[in-house]
Amino acid sequence: MTTRIWTAALAVIGDEILSGRTQDKNVAQIAAWLNVQGIRLAEVRIVADKPDAIVEAVNTLRERNDYLFTTGGIGPTHDDITVDAIAEALGVPVVFHPQAVAVLEAYYATRGGLTEPRKRMARVPEGADLIENRMSGAPGIRVGNVFIMAGVPHITAGMLDALTGTLEGGLPVLSRTIGCWVAESEVADLLRQAEKSHEGVAIGSYPFFRDGRTGANFVVRATDAALADRCIADLTQALEGTGRSVVAGGI
Amino acid sequence: MTTRIWTAALAVIGDEILSGRTQDKNVAQIAAWLNVQGIRLAEVRIVADKPDAIVEAVNTLRERNDYLFTTGGIGPTHDDITVDAIAEALGVPVVFHPQAVAVLEAYYATRGGLTEPRKRMARVPEGADLIENRMSGAPGIRVGNVFIMAGVPHITAGMLDALTGTLEGGLPVLSRTIGCWVAESEVADLLRQAEKSHEGVAIGSYPFFRDGRTGANFVVRATDAALADRCIADLTQALEGTGRSVVAGGI
Incomplete structure (x- = not known):
């Protein structure tokens, strides 16, 4: 019996890692989690916080793997450009996700309210679903076979936990x-x-x-x-x- | 004054990291070292221990960066395929480097002699120079703008030390x-x-x-x-x- 091998790629977005200031922890945790799902981490790219670099990596990696994960760049500040770059890669507009707006409104109700910068975190590529964030307000995003996760490792861990058992895979290695x-x-x-x-x-x-x-x-x-x-x-x-x-x- | 920006890429070879078993430490240490040399780490790829994956990464990355570093896969065992893959990428044969043979002969003189598997570590892409290994026997390899380093982080650290000040760069960030x-x-x-x-x-x-x-x-x-x-x-x-x-x- 030949078993189909399921593969995933990871794009780490990435100036903070490329500068050497921060030691990446998401590669190891996502690799280990994927393996339990019966999915092999086939390749990783760490790219700069630049739209062109993200678009190139996303389009190459999503096309030749069953799944693509990204980490980083989905916060409320000016250097968070992941959602825009992925929407560009997919050729779709960026829209506000009503459920994400609702989640953020509830989360920030007792934390100073949903300001404009915070509302940015409800922006998704059109057609996306949300991935539950069990640690803080802003959800992760699934669009097609692309899974957009946080950069902070313990938030990513919570998002992986929410995805456990939901992705089709083969036999674990x-x-x-x-x-x-x-x-x-x-x-x-x-x-x-x-x-x-x-x-x-x-x-x-x-x-x-x-x-x-x-x-x-x-x-x-x-x-x-x-x-x-x-x-x-x-x-x-x-x-x-x-x-x-x-x-x-x-x- | 516009200052030229010097960039480097890193290809991590890679099954051990992709399996999640080992936490990579070379990205951070090479990034920090490059920055002191005035060279920016622009992108990283972690690829499987497969010739095609290595060839693709090496050829893309060396062409669009001033320097390319690789880590891993230069030991004496069957899973060490980096030298062969890089020679293939460059379109040159693999040859024994006389000085590498001499270094290994001296190193193993008191350690059981230069057996065939050990002699494998003197194989280089034709036209290569050696990078001093201050920690153990097998040297690193420089061929064109490609720097082939060890996977074990403290051995890589010694090789970086040997290269310090020898690469042209710009202003450090x-x-x-x-x-x-x-x-x-x-x-x-x-x-x-x-x-x-x-x-x-x-x-x-x-x-x-x-x-x-x-x-x-x-x-x-x-x-x-x-x-x-x-x-x-x-x-x-x-x-x-x-x-x-x-x-x-x-x-």
Whole structure:
């Protein structure tokens, strides 16, 4: 049985990350969340807060993936240009979403009222639906296969939570990890052989240096749990055959 | 005086980051390092460990930026395909670099010798120079405007150190930050005005929620220090004019 692979891309909008001032956290959290939905994060682009850069990334990525997520640039200030750029990419106008206006009116009723800058956060590309924001006022936006999320990681986390189980996906990619105090170069042939003899797995080798010693974690990825387990068992045996001990779960 | 802007792109190669298992640290460290060299990180792509994905990213990014950096995939194992993919992108063969062979021979002389898998790390696209690796054996590679770096962040840090001061750049982008316990939506007009009245600055607004309170940091970026200082002074005065106190350096 061949299983269809579902893919997603992520566009991070992005001056704050590109300047090196802030460490991105959305790539890792969205990747992990997608995997549980049976969707593979296939590619990420971090682009500047410039309309042309956003339009190019959005149009390339949404066309060749099942889903496109974006993070950042949906707040009330002048540097929040994501909605306008995505509407431009899709060739649709920007409109006020009545339900978003209502949500923001309710949220700001006790917080100084819905001023013009705040009302900006109810603007969406025409045809869009809202994604519930469980953490603060402004909702996320879904338009076609594009999911427009917040930049602040814990707000994005709440939006992902609201989307959980609503996107069609395939089998999640499972991973099994073992660790070994060995230079990866000493076991390169053995790794290549283990991958070759278990069709459908991908083995990643991730070296590290810790406490003055060289080690590596080996990650076996597959959608078939029994296959991943067999590969890990064979790889463990092969590593132990060289006289080394193996740490289940990784080091 | 119009100053030429120098730009760089980064291609992160990439399954380990895309799976969500590992948090990337190279984007932030390379961005910060580039800025000191007077080079702006203009865009980042995180691509899968697949030749086609790497070739596409490398050719697009190297052509429209002054420099392209890549991280990851230059080790001794089967999943290390960066050198081959970049050679393919450049249309040149892969060759052994004599100096890289010598470096690796010396490094492994007391570590079990230069085995075949280890010798793989001396393979480079034809015409390449080496980038010193001050942390472990395998060097980085420079070929044309492409800089091929390690995936392990502290090894990349050593390679960046070796490159410091060797790349032509322009004026570094300076940033000045102030923080304020305010919802950014309340000061959106004031921010827009401050950016508009100081040509050459970009103001970013970065909201947060901490200890149950809403705040934001405002980052003024410019290549001209006096201009950035003037903008920060005016913005501080404007924020204080609304009865709020401003925290120099950010919250």
